[in-house]
Amino acid sequence: MSQMMQMYQQAGAAQFSGMIGQVAPYFASIAPQFVELRPGYAEVTFAKRREVLNHIGTVHAIALCNSAELAAGTMTDVSIPAGCRWIPKGMTVEYLAKADGDVRTVADGSAVDWETLGDVKVPVMAYVGDKAVFRAEITMYVSKA
DSSP: OOOHHHHHHOOOHHHHHHHHHHSSSSGGGGOOEEEETTEEEEEEOOOGGGGGGTSSSSHHHHHHHHHHHHHHHHHHHHHHTEEEEEEEEEEEEEEOSOOOSSSEEEOOOSOOTOOOEEEEEEEEEEEEEEEEEEEEEEEEEEEOO
């Protein structure tokens, strides 16, 4: 079990959400709240608030990217085999609709072969309510530690 998974299980979702900003400070800028983290799946939410808005009053594109990288990264960490490490290598994004409310970001790696070394494509979707507002594919480079 990864150290991140141990932290999540021991601290619980609410406390882990606060701790993640200590591990990677930039993630704290969106004040994320983990809903679920397990191998092959991560779900994170963040509130629409002034600090994450753009000039037209909707959630800023980079806040969506930040949430996507957080969900994909933590899911990758708890999904890869022991003795491996990862780093994001690239991200392709599509903005599907205005993010005009609180955001729920889901990294669903159920179709990913987590035994693969090298480039691993991680799909991520973000929603406001049931409306899809953002889609990303994040390339993680997985290698032996």
